[in-house]
Amino acid sequence: xxxxxxxxxxxxxxxxxxxxxxxxxxxxxxxxxxxxxxxxxxxxxxxxxxxxxxxxxxxxxxxxxxxxxxxxxxxxxxxxxxxxxxxxxxxxxxxxxxxxxxxxxxxxxxxxxxxxxxxxx
Amino acid sequence: xxxxxxxxxxxxxxxxxxxxxxxxxxxxxxxxxxxxxxxxxxxxxxxxxxxxxxxxxxxxxxxxxxxxxxxxxxxxxxxxxxxxxxxxxxxxxxxxxxxxxxxxxxxxxxxxxxxxxxxxxxxxxxxxxxxxxxxxxxxxxxxxxxxxxxxxxxxxxxxxxxxxxxxxxxxxxxxxxxxxxxxxxxxxxxxxxxxxxxxxxxxxxxxxxxxxxxxxxxxxxxxxxxxxxxxxxxxxxxxxxxxxxxxxxxxxxxxxxxxxxxxxxxxxxxxxxxxxxxxxxxxxxxxxxxxxxxxxxxxxxxxxxxxxxxxxxxxxxxxxxxxxxxxxxxxxxxxxxxxxxxxxxxxxxxxxxxxxxxxxxxxxxxxxxxxxxxxxxxxxxxxxxxxxxxxxxxxxxxxxxxxxxxxxxxxxxxxxxxxxxxxxxxxxxxxxxxxxxxxxxxxxxxxxxxxxxxxxxxxxxxxxxxxxxxxxxxxxxxxxxxxxxxxxxxxxxxxxxxxxxxxxxxxxxxxxxxxxxxxxxxxxxxxxxxxxxxxxxxxxxxxxxxxxxxxxxxxxxxxxxxxxxxxxxxxxxxxxxxxxxxxxxxxxxxxxxxxxxxxxxxxxxxxxxxxxxxxxxxxxxxxxxxxxxxxxxxxxxxxxxxxxxxxxxxxxxxxxxxxxxxxxxxxxxxxxxxxxxxxxxxxxxxxxxxxxxxxxxxxxxxxxxxxxxxxxxxxxxxxxxxxxxxxxxxxxxxxxxxxxxxxxxxxxxxxxxxxxxxxxxxxxxxxxxxxxxxxxxxxxxxxxxxxxxxxxxxxxxxxxxxxxxxxxxxxxxxxxxxxxxxxxxxxxxxxxxxxxxxxxxxxxxxxxxxx
Numbered sequence: 001x002x003x004x005x006x007x008x009x010x011x012x013x014x015x016x017x018x019x020x021x022x023x024x025x026x027x028x029x030x031x032x033x034x035x036x037x038x039x040x041x042x043x044x045x046x047x048x049x050x051x052x053x054x055x056x057x058x059x060x061x062x063x064x065x066x067x068x069x070x071x072x073x074x075x076x077x078x079x080x081x082x083x084x085x086x087x088x089x090x091x092x093x094x095x096x097x098x099x100x101x102x103x104x105x106x107x108x109x110x111x112x113x114x115x116x117x118x119x120x121x
Numbered sequence: 122x123x124x125x126x127x128x129x130x131x132x133x134x135x136x137x138x139x140x141x142x143x144x145x146x147x148x149x150x151x152x153x154x155x156x157x158x159x160x161x162x163x164x165x166x167x168x169x170x171x172x173x174x175x176x177x178x179x180x181x182x183x184x185x186x187x188x189x190x191x192x193x194x195x196x197x198x199x200x201x202x203x204x205x206x207x208x209x210x211x212x213x214x215x216x217x218x219x220x221x222x223x224x225x226x227x228x229x230x231x232x233x234x235x236x237x238x239x240x241x242x243x244x245x246x247x248x249x250x251x252x253x254x255x256x257x258x259x260x261x262x263x264x265x266x267x268x269x270x271x272x273x274x275x276x277x278x279x280x281x282x283x284x285x286x287x288x289x290x291x292x293x294x295x296x297x298x299x300x301x302x303x304x305x306x307x308x309x310x311x312x313x314x315x316x317x318x319x320x321x322x323x324x325x326x327x328x329x330x331x332x333x334x335x336x337x338x339x340x341x342x343x344x345x346x347x348x349x350x351x352x353x354x355x356x357x358x359x360x361x362x363x364x365x366x367x368x369x370x371x372x373x374x375x376x377x378x379x380x381x382x383x384x385x386x387x388x389x390x391x392x393x394x395x396x397x398x399x400x401x402x403x404x405x406x407x408x409x410x411x412x413x414x415x416x417x418x419x420x421x422x423x424x425x426x427x428x429x430x431x432x433x434x435x436x437x438x439x440x441x442x443x444x445x446x447x448x449x450x451x452x453x454x455x456x457x458x459x460x461x462x463x464x465x466x467x468x469x470x471x472x473x474x475x476x477x478x479x480x481x482x483x484x485x486x487x488x489x490x491x492x493x494x495x496x497x498x499x500x501x502x503x504x505x506x507x508x509x510x511x512x513x514x515x516x517x518x519x520x521x522x523x524x525x526x527x528x529x530x531x532x533x534x535x536x537x538x539x540x541x542x543x544x545x546x547x548x549x550x551x552x553x554x555x556x557x558x559x560x561x562x563x564x565x566x567x568x569x570x571x572x573x574x575x576x577x578x579x580x581x582x583x584x585x586x587x588x589x590x591x592x593x594x595x596x597x598x599x600x601x602x603x604x605x606x607x608x609x610x611x612x613x614x615x616x617x618x619x620x621x622x623x624x625x626x627x628x629x630x631x632x633x634x635x636x637x638x639x640x641x642x643x644x645x646x647x648x649x650x651x652x653x654x655x656x657x658x659x660x661x662x663x664x665x666x667x668x669x670x671x672x673x674x675x676x677x678x679x680x681x682x683x684x685x686x687x688x689x690x691x692x693x694x695x696x697x698x699x700x701x702x703x704x705x706x707x708x709x710x711x712x713x714x715x716x717x718x719x720x721x722x723x724x725x726x727x728x729x730x731x732x733x734x735x736x737x738x739x740x741x742x743x744x745x746x747x748x749x750x751x752x753x754x755x756x757x758x759x760x761x762x763x764x765x766x767x768x769x770x771x772x773x774x775x776x777x778x779x780x781x782x783x784x785x786x787x788x789x790x791x792x793x794x795x796x797x798x799x800x801x802x803x804x805x806x807x808x809x810x811x812x813x814x815x816x817x818x819x820x821x822x823x824x825x826x827x828x829x830x831x832x833x834x835x836x837x838x839x840x841x842x843x844x845x846x847x848x849x850x851x852x853x854x855x856x857x858x859x860x861x862x863x864x865x866x867x868x869x870x871x872x873x874x875x876x877x878x879x880x881x882x883x884x885x886x887x888x889x890x891x892x893x894x895x896x897x898x899x900x901x902x903x904x905x906x907x908x909x910x911x912x913x914x915x916x917x918x919x920x921x922x923x924x925x926x927x928x929x930x931x932x933x934x935x936x937x938x939x940x941x942x943x944x945x946x947x948x949x950x951x952x953x954x955x956x957x958x959x960x961x962x963x964x965x966x967x968x969x970x971x972x
Contacts, residue, residue, distance in 0.1 A: 026860060026863070028856070028859045028860065028888060028892070029859055029892045029895065029896075030855075030856035030857050030859055030860065059881075059884070059885075059888075061885065061888050061889060061892065061940070061943075062889055062892070062939040062940040062942075062943055063892065065939060066939070090878065090881040090882070093882075094885065094943070097943060097946040097947070098939050098942060098943070
């Protein structure tokens with residue numbers, strides 16, 4: 001785990017098919033690979049519903065989006081899905097700029113993301 | 122109650138035998154008076170002095186009063202009545218012109234209430250006479266003084282009288298004042314000596330003027346006698362006048378003259394008039410009076426002669442002036458055509474001068490329009506409405522039209538007899554017209570005409586002048602039309618090539634001026650331009666194409682446009698000048714030769730990069746430092762040699778600095794070398810002014826040579842103070858550097874008062890650019906770093922992220938493509954420059970505005 005800018009990744013397995021990856025701090029070219037490793041690991045382990053919780057994240061960049069997109073790309077053929085929890089307006093704007101808010105289902109809180117359904121955006 | 126005699130001259134003084142004797146010897150009378158009763162007692166001497174009976178040594182005030190001259194009785198009585206306060210009175214005795222007496226007395230206080238006054242009486246006849254003599258001589262002296270002063274005033278007034286009328290005015294008035302006369306007249310004898318003419322008079326009734334305004338020199342009268350004898354003729358009474366000149370009896374009654382002096386007016390031995398001075402009562406003239414009249418007559422003669430000469434001179438000068446004015450008018454018409462001014466100014470000037478020279482009410486000029494075969498009113502003096510209404514007259518019609526058709530002068534003395542085309546001409550009711558065609562190189566240029574409201578006969582001279590003016594004007598007009606066309610094109614071209622508006626970058630304040638040179642009809646090739654690159658850099662160029670007119674202006678335009686194009690290609694100043702040099706050599710066969718200086722100001726680095734092609738060095742004023750010229754980066758002018766290589770020079774240009782770039786017109790003058798001019802300018806610009814516009818105005822006023830100078834172009838740039846110092850970061854090209862960059866940038870943005878959202882978004886954009894820089898393939902191991910520079914001025918944040926790797930086109934769906942999208946979305950402008958050295962991303966965002 002990298003210690004720069006308070007970056008932390010914590011994976012919580014809800015059940016066999018479901019996992020929440022909580023990200024805290026800043027995600028950039030330096031830290032994103034760790035998120036990517038974690039994401040690919042849970043998919044590898046059979047999780048089909050991945051919730052990336054960015055509630056504690058303070059910064060994401062295009063690399064972060066690239067990691068999330070690669071997750072979606074892997075899950076789709078497997079019938080899985082990736083949801084994002086994001087409350088920070090600035091981070092949300094990052095998704096909106098790239099129109100990725102239409103690709104991910106983005107939720108205000110973890111419960112809604114786990115329940116699935118319609119994106120709150 | 123009576124007392125013993127008590128006489129004294131002082132209070133309480135008792136009479137003593139010694140004193141009484143002395144008084145008697147000097148014939149001093151002594152008296153006493155009792156004011157209550159009016160009774161007096163006096164001595165024998167007192168009685169004798171008053172011619173009273175010497176045996177009766179006393180009596181009443183009335184007795185005394187009876188001896189006094191009636192005129193003086195009142196004063197004596199008043200003095201005696203006031204006696205309790207003392208007496209001092211002088212009086213004459215009755216029946217004697219000569220005898221004056223004086224009483225002096227003092228009250229003598231007695232113990233009881235009855236008062237007594239006692240005093241003396243002496244004969245003061247001799248002192249009274251002396252006083253009278255003194256009084257008279259003082260009056261005489263005063264009279265003499267007045268007369269002398271009067272004469273002086275008179276002489277001074279005459280000196281100022283230039284014209285005959287003024288002279289007469291002064292003379293007749295002064296005669297009254299100086300001599301106390303009541304009437305005066307001045308006559309002039311005609312050259313034939315046979316007639317007197319009245320030049321002026323004062324003090325005579327109107328009805329006398331007609332009869333005596335002119336009279337024959339044979340008329341028996343004092344004037345004729347004075348001229349005949351060349352001497353004063355003096356008449357002291359009406360009887361004397363009528364006795365000597367019986368025929369004047371009636372005239373005398375009307376005039377009221379009782380005494381007179383008539384003095385001949387003589388100039389250089391020739392008598393040519395008289396001065397006549399009259400009094401209304403008989404008078405004996407003394408020598409002084411006659412001498413005064415003689416003096417006044419002499420002064421008058423001289424003044425009249427002076428006036429005659431003056432008037433003759435004045436008339437001659439007036440004649441000469443009239444002639445000269447006419448000649449000058451003619452000359453001015455010719456001169457007007459020689460001065461270079463706009464055609465309309467020239468024509469108006471010409472017509473005004475023509476109208477003045479010929480004394481006409483109107484003067485109009487019609488230009489021949491070949492295409493429409495008509496005449497257009499182009500300029501007018503007196504009938505301006507024809508011009509403002511753009512009156513057109515078909516060739517062959519009306520007055521001007523017929524002149525144009527026949528190409529012959531035409532004079533119409535009575536305008537009502539011909540057909541008039543212009544409605545305004547008809548409306549203004551002109552009486553007479555004269556017009557001539559304007560022909561240049563056998564081509565009809567237009568028609569010139571003059572008109573008068575009153576009917577007038579134009580002389581041969583007038584027509585000659587009109588034709589002369591027309592022929593001169595025709596050439597000038599033809600020439601002016603050509604010049605004007607030429608100048609208008611060149612000026613328009615040049616103006617169009619100067620920037621209409623200067624850019625307003627947040628980091629710099631800009632001001633510029635262009636002043637066309639005054640001499641000649643051609644415009645110069647000075648130019649300036651300011652180019653705002655989207656990334657915050659600012660390009661300034663000032664140049665001077667050698668030569669004037671359309672060719673220079675056109676060449677300037679080509680250079681300017683080319684320079685803009687090269688600048689946007691991302692070339693540096695020296696490289697741009699190199700390209701321009703090649704262009705200048707190719708532009709055309711004509712020798713194009715131009716100087717230019719190009720500066721690129723970089724707000725992030727607080728520096729400027731410049732290169733000069735033989736141009737005067739820009740003046741740099743750093744904060745708290747004296748002004749100095751930027752002599753670096755100089756090479757040959759554009760178009761000089763294909764082998765010229767241009768170089769860049771770099772100078773500091775921090776906030777608070779001023780840069781002044783100009784063409785040589787500002788510092789080069791006929792009376793000053795360019796070195797002296799540069800030195801003067803350097804001294805004149807000390808410190809950085811707050812107001813660039815005021816600085817430019819001041820410099821132009823101070824340094825521009827004005828109307829006859831060369832063109833002047835001048836650009837001033839000052840670097841504005843910024844809320845935060847620029848940020849400069851340099852990091853290893855490693856992903857771990859990113860967090861440090863973001864941290865430093867956020868801290869810097871906060872100091873620049875960016876909002877939280879702005880801090881976040883700009884950090885995202887910068888992060889993406891840095892990510893790009895890190896991911897670019899490295900050129901070499903020692904280029905493994907990237908730089909971030911940031912500046913904030915005028916509310917605009919500019920970031921430059923520079924790497925030294927090879928640019929890699931982002932894959933469409935890759936993270937890097939997304940990164941650029943971030944940058945574009947989050948910043949106001951983004952420029953990517955990829956060169957051999959590496960890649961540079963410049964991006965700007967205005968704080969406080971929409972992202």
